[in-house]
Amino acid sequence: MEQIKTSDVLYEEFFRKDGDKKITHYCPGCGHGTIQKMIAQAIEDLGIQDRVVFLSPVGCSVFSYYYFDTGNIQCSHGRAPAVGTAFKRVHEDSIVISYQGDGDLAGIGTAEIIHAANRGENMSVFFINNATYGMTGGQMAPTTLLEEKTLTSPFGRDRKRDGAPIKMAEMIATLDEPVLVSRVAVSSTKEMLKTKKMIYKALKNQVDNLGFSFVEILSACPTSWHVSPVEARVHIDETLSTVFPLGTFVDKADTVLPYGPSLFPFLSGEDFLVAIVEGGELAECEQAPLKDELAIMVAGFGGQGVLSGGVSLANAAIAHQLQVSWLPSYGPEMRGGKASVTVVMSPDEVSSPLAEDIDCLIALNSPSLTAYEHMVKPSGTILVNSSLIDHEPERDDVTVHHVPASDLAKEAGLPQATALVMISAYIHYSQVLTIDSLIESLHLGLKKKSLIGKNRELILKTVEILVSK
Numbered sequence: 001m002e003q004i005k006t007s008d009v010l011y012e013e014f015f016r017k018d019g020d021k022k023i024t025h026y027c028p029g030c031g032h033g034t035i036q037k038m039i040a041q042a043i044e045d046l047g048i049q050d051r052v053v054f055l056s057p058v059g060c061s062v063f064s065y066y067y068f069d070t071g072n073i074q075c076s077h078g079r080a081p082a083v084g085t086a087f088k089r090v091h092e093d094s095i096v097i098s099y100q101g102d103g104d105l106a107g108i109g110t111a112e113i114i115h116a117a118n119r120g121e122n123m124s125v126f127f128i129n130n131a132t133y134g135m136t137g138g139q140m141a142p143t144t145l146l147e148e149k150t151l152t153s154p155f156g157r158d159r160k161r162d163g164a165p166i167k168m169a170e171m172i173a174t175l176d177e178p179v180l181v182s183r184v185a186v187s188s189t190k191e192m193l194k195t196k197k198m199i200y201k202a203l204k205n206q207v208d209n210l211g212f213s214f215v216e217i218l219s220a221c222p223t224s225w226h227v228s229p230v231e232a233r234v235h236i237d238e239t240l241s242t243v244f245p246l247g248t249f250v251d252k253a254d255t256v257l258p259y260g261p262s263l264f265p266f267l268s269g270e271d272f273l274v275a276i277v278e279g280g281e282l283a284e285c286e287q288a289p290l291k292d293e294l295a296i297m298v299a300g301f302g303g304q305g306v307l308s309g310g311v312s313l314a315n316a317a318i319a320h321q322l323q324v325s326w327l328p329s330y331g332p333e334m335r336g337g338k339a340s341v342t343v344v345m346s347p348d349e350v351s352s353p354l355a356e357d358i359d360c361l362i363a364l365n366s367p368s369l370t371a372y373e374h375m376v377k378p379s380g381t382i383l384v385n386s387s388l389i390d391h392e393p394e395r396d397d398v399t400v401h402h403v404p405a406s407d408l409a410k411e412a413g414l415p416q417a418t419a420l421v422m423i424s425a426y427i428h429y430s431q432v433l434t435i436d437s438l439i440e441s442l443h444l445g446l447k448k449k450s451l452i453g454k455n456r457e458l459i460l461k462t463v464e465i466l467v468s469k
């Protein structure tokens, strides 16, 4: 067991398991502990501990968050570059470290890493290539050597059957965006010193906002290789590095320009909402008299305008200065498949766009009523599209309104506005928003601007009918 505490960036004690709190869970001679010590040291030297978000992969290093006293995210297998992309774009001052094994990065996560590299995401990736799936007991990895025997290649890796070892550093070096692509090794003292420097450089590049740095590190797995720790390091120098040559393939640190202050300046505050709703001016209405969060689900089938109706409802709420989320859900069919949208509106920050208990269900067809009526809170509301639904809700603790929405929409020559009719009815009954704000928001949700007038008339007609009921 290796003791890795050398830097303040690592915790004093590791609470992963009972017993000695000073040792890690890594096997004796494992490269992970050595590499993580080097990363911790570089973080300390650069003075960036409070900015670091360490992405732990799935693999033997899955428990890195027990060791690094930094921000930590445990990512799904292979997805760290996608998680890192999101995090970095939202928190541009963070230092994102993606630490991934060969199963994680070169197997299940090949697409994520290639695209993150191709976009030149401003992050530092450390790719730990031990040519095996260590955590699961030594199966063949994409980087396993030809003829190497593993749990899943007991007679050796066969080129025809299994392909040749993937050389990730060389692949990534073919892309235009990466700033640094290098392969180093945790083997002899000389190679370790080079590794330490390269780790520092990859992090420094990010601190300087230079872009994507990728360091592949050949690392020992004595356990899966069935050799001693000393033999494992010799194996790296004498065998592994002949297949995966060490060296720096790309280094543009001295020639690229740093990123500007913000890659995505529009992704903030109210502008962000406007961007989501496809541009354009929002109406400005009085603050809605809403004290608590409200969740409204519109559910039906594709072609009834469920999603665009939801957009109009969301925009009307934004116009009334509410905070809003719009969460669609739909099947693969363009027409006729299931479609629903949940709009959550709140006077304060929306707690979650996923609502398990809803205040109002707008059911546009029978299956939706049956599927979702149980989600409505006691004393909530169900709006039933009486043109298509010929049975009553089973709930007797909610208010039910019937609206012949499909008929009204069809009469107006707008069957795709069925949801909008129901939303108009919701606004009429609930009085949370105003019909004016819905009409004012139409131009943001409708792709065909020529239909704004007809949709407006349909909304007004719906309200007229409901008032005269």
Ligand SMILES: Cc1ncc(C[n+]2csc(CCOP(=O)(O)OP(=O)(O)O)c2C)c(N)n1
Pocket (backbone or CB within 6 Å): 058, 059, 060, 061, 077, 100, 101, 102, 103, 104, 105, 108, 128, 130, 132, 133, 134, 135, 136, 141
């Ligand atoms: C979606 C999913 N598929 C498969 C697994 C099983 N699994 C866990 S770790 C691992 C491979 C880890 O190998 P590597 O990334 O090389 O890291 P190492 O353990 O060698 O450090 C696999 C396939 C999983 N946990 N999740």
Ligand code: SF4
Pocket (backbone or CB within 6 Å): 025, 026, 027, 028, 029, 030, 031, 032, 060, 130, 134, 135, 220, 221, 222, 223, 224
């Ligand atoms: S199985 Fe291999 S990679 Fe995993 S901790 Fe042990 S030596 Fe390290």
